[in-house]
Amino acid sequence: MKFSGPSPIRGNLALKLIGRMIVWRIFPLLLxxxxxxxxxxxxxxxxxxxxxxxxxxxxxxxxxxARVQQLEAAKQQTAPISLPSAPVQTSSPQVxxxxxxxxxxxxxxxxxxxxxxxxxxxxxxxxxxDSQRHDTTAFSLGQLNLFITSDISEKFKFLSEIIxxxxxxxxxxxxxxxxxxxxxxxxxxxxxxxxxxxxxxAVGRYHTAIGYYNTAYHHSTWFQTTTGRPFLFxxxxxxxxxxxxxxxxxxxxxxxxxxLGLHYVAExxxxxxxxxxxxxEPVQNVVDDQNHKAFNLALFFRPDAVRGxxxxxxxxxxxxAPANLPRIGETIFAAHAVLVRSKFEWLNExxxxxxxxxGIPRVFNTPGFYTQVxxxxxxxxxxxxxxxxxxxxxxxxxxxxGLRQGPSVGLRYDASETVALKLQYDYTALRGQxxxxxxxxxxxxxx
Amino acid sequence: xxxxxxxxxILVSAVFSIAALCSGFAPNAxxxxxxxxxSEQNLAVVVNLSNPVQNLSMPELRRIFLGGRSHWxxxxxxxxxxxxxxxxxxxVVLGEICQMHETDFNNHFLHGVFTGEVLVSxxxxxxxVGIRKFVFNVPGAxxxxxxxxxxxxxxxxxxxxxxxxxxxYRLHVPPRSSK
Numbered sequence: 193m194k195f196s197g198p199s200p201i202r203g204n205l206a207l208k209l210i211g212r213m214i215v216w217r218i219f220p221l222l223l224x225x226x227x228x229x230x231x232x233x234x235x236x237x238x239x240x241x242x243x244x245x246x247x248x249x250x251x252x253x254x255x256x257x258a259r260v261q262q263l264e265a266a267k268q269q270t271a272p273i274s275l276p277s278a279p280v281q282t283s284s285p286q287v288x289x290x291x292x293x294x295x296x297x298x299x300x301x302x303x304x305x306x307x308x309x310x311x312x313x314x315x316x317x318x319x320x321x322d323s324q325r326h327d328t329t330a331f332s333l334g335q336l337n338l339f340i341t342s343d344i345s346e347k348f349k350f351l352s353e354i355i356x357x358x359x360x361x362x363x364x365x366x367x368x369x370x371x372x373x374x375x376x377x378x379x380x381x382x383x384x385x386x387x388x389x390x391x392x393x394a395v396g397r398y399h400t401a402i403g404y405y406n407t408a409y410h411h412s413t414w415f416q417t418t419t420g421r422p423f424l425f426x427x428x429x430x431x432x433x434x435x436x437x438x439x440x441x442x443x444x445x446x447x448x449x450x451x452l453g454l455h456y457v458a459e460x461x462x463x464x465x466x467x468x469x470x471x472x473e474p475v476q477n478v479v480d481d482q483n484h485k486a487f488n489l490a491l492f493f494r495p496d497a498v499r500g501x502x503x504x505x506x507x508x509x510x511x512x513a514p515a516n517l518p519r520i521g522e523t524i525f526a527a528h529a530v531l532v533r534s535k536f537e538w539l540n541e542x543x544x545x546x547x548x549x550x551g552i553p554r555v556f557n558t559p560g561f562y563t564q565v566x567x568x569x570x571x572x573x574x575x576x577x578x579x580x581x582x583x584x585x586x587x588x589x590x591x592x593x594g595l596r597q598g599p600s601v602g603l604r605y606d607a608s609e610t611v612a613l614k615l616q617y618d619y620t621a622l623r624g625q626x627x628x629x630x631x632x633x634x635x636x637x638x639x
Numbered sequence: 640x641x642x643x644x645x646x647x648x649i650l651v652s653a654v655f656s657i658a659a660l661c662s663g664f665a666p667n668a669x670x671x672x673x674x675x676x677x678s679e680q681n682l683a684v685v686v687n688l689s690n691p692v693q694n695l696s697m698p699e700l701r702r703i704f705l706g707g708r709s710h711w712x713x714x715x716x717x718x719x720x721x722x723x724x725x726x727x728x729x730x731v732v733l734g735e736i737c738q739m740h741e742t743d744f745n746n747h748f749l750h751g752v753f754t755g756e757v758l759v760s761x762x763x764x765x766x767x768v769g770i771r772k773f774v775f776n777v778p779g780a781x782x783x784x785x786x787x788x789x790x791x792x793x794x795x796x797x798x799x800x801x802x803x804x805x806x807x808y809r810l811h812v813p814p815r816s817s818k
Contacts, residue, residue: 258792262776312749410753534743
């Protein structure tokens with residue numbers, strides 16, 4: 193058997209055939225693939241663009257749906273009482289939840305069976321003793337404060353402090369009531385309308401914006417560093433000399449001042465009862481003893497540059513009409529500079545109470561001030577306060593006050609976030625009387 | 640030679656075509672977002688879509704988060720929503736914006752409501768999803784979310800003219816711990 197190789201002619205023929213096959217059969221196939229892939233490649237960016245457009249459109253639809261739901265929700269909230277609206281069919285579960293929440297809010301607000309009240313309580317119990325004659329060392333129940341707020345609507349808010357308080361009242365030295373009986377006082381009852389940061393209006397019984405302390409701590413000893421208020425800001429029924437409470441109207445807000453943080457408070461109210469001797473409630477809750485109204489204007493700064501700093505002053509004007517005396521113009525100028533931070537506080541306030549009886553050339557000025565500094569070390573906060581007030585012996589409105597001055601030192605221990613234990617020693621020098629040494633151990637709490 | 644040239648052309652065309660076809664199977668490769676590891680760890684302050692505010696300075700933001708401002712320029716009451724204590728997002732807000740510890744923050748609001756200066760206490764919600772829905776639902780709401788938790792239902796505002804994706808943005812949050 194002999195193997196024979198292909199002849200050159202046959203080889204040429206075979207090449208020709210393959211070449212023709214490639215040219216006429218495979219080439220069109222490959223060309224077709226090339227063309228089709230090129231077309232496909234050209235189509236893919238378009239498809240991707242379409243997809244992106246579709247995504248954008250879907251997002252836009254979602255946004256518009258959300259916006260429609262918001263507008264509907266806002267409409268429902270502003271409607272006085274609306275029947276439950278028919279549920280809107282949407283494909284978005286988020287929108288459905290929006291509806292649900294809005295409906296719930298409206299329903300809860302209109303449901304008479306549910307309360308909108310929020311309540312917080314404050315209280316204190318004190319063991320107190322001093323060197324004053326006739327005073328005994330005793331455990332004392334302090335003020336039991338039920339602080340109630342309610343968001344009536346987006347613009348209106350209610351706020352009140354209902355105080356259960358034991359012991360007799362002391363009004364300009366006049367004592368009334370029993371030692372161990374309890375009474376109830378509505379110390380604050382305010383309906384607040386908040387239009388903007390620049391204008392808020394409150395009506396009711398509120399704390400007069402004289403100085404800083406009076407509107408910063410109200411009736412809670414737990415908030416205060418010390419066991420009690422400075423004598424200058426003592427309550428009217430505890431021998432205080434200021435009109436701490438006012439029944440009337442108060443406008444407050446921000447004054448556009450950039451980083452200065454200027455605020456204003458303007459108040460008009462009944463003022464304090466002025467018929468002396470006073471045997472009734474000194475705050476004129478229901479009836480004013482005269483047509484003249486008391487005015488108060490306060491301005492204060494809270495600059496951004498110094499966090500926690502507040503500097504301000506106020507001017508209060510009233511006309512008192514004590515029995516058997518001519519009318520007395522009362523003017524109170526107060527100024528304060530306080531630095532309050534979480535670990536450090538420094539309070540400084542000074543004021544002067546000016547009484548000018550009509551027809552008498554003499555004016556009675558009663559100056560007073562206090563300074564208080566404290567610093568937190570862990571749960572401990574040692575503090576120091578010095579206070580001073582000097583009323584004339586012949587002061588026509590508060591003849592019992594006289595000169596009082598002296599330091600207080602103490603330590604506050606925060607046993608928990610809501611319970612504070614305080615130990616305080618006070619030394620008070622009095623004009624024409626022996627100085628008083630007092631020691632108090634107090635537990636103040638919120639609940 | 641012509642035939643060889645034709646063959647080469649065909650082969651080259653085929654290779655290019657196949658390569659083009661293969662590259663076409665990854666259509667969105669170019670449209671994928673570039674990895675944003677840094678900005679994903681930023682904390683965006685978010686408001687409702689209807690809120691006209693675009694930018695806030697840090698002092699303004701601090702005032703808002705501490706209740707010192709109660710209304711937006713459009714008159715809507717500001718409602719602050721916070722994530723519950725213990726979450727890193729909250730720690731960032733307390734540290735960077737409020738500059739307070741948890742207890743001080745709570746006492747601050749308790750005191751503010753007590754004095755009447757603060758209209759409403761912050762709402763506290765458990766999850767970023769809850770915060771997002773709350774901000775979406777409440778026109779005056781302001782809250783915060785990780786950039787990775789953002790979606791078009793809320794809008795991130797700029798702080799000191801910087802958005803959460805910008806360099807120099809101040810609010811950074813540690814990455815979530817894998818559970």
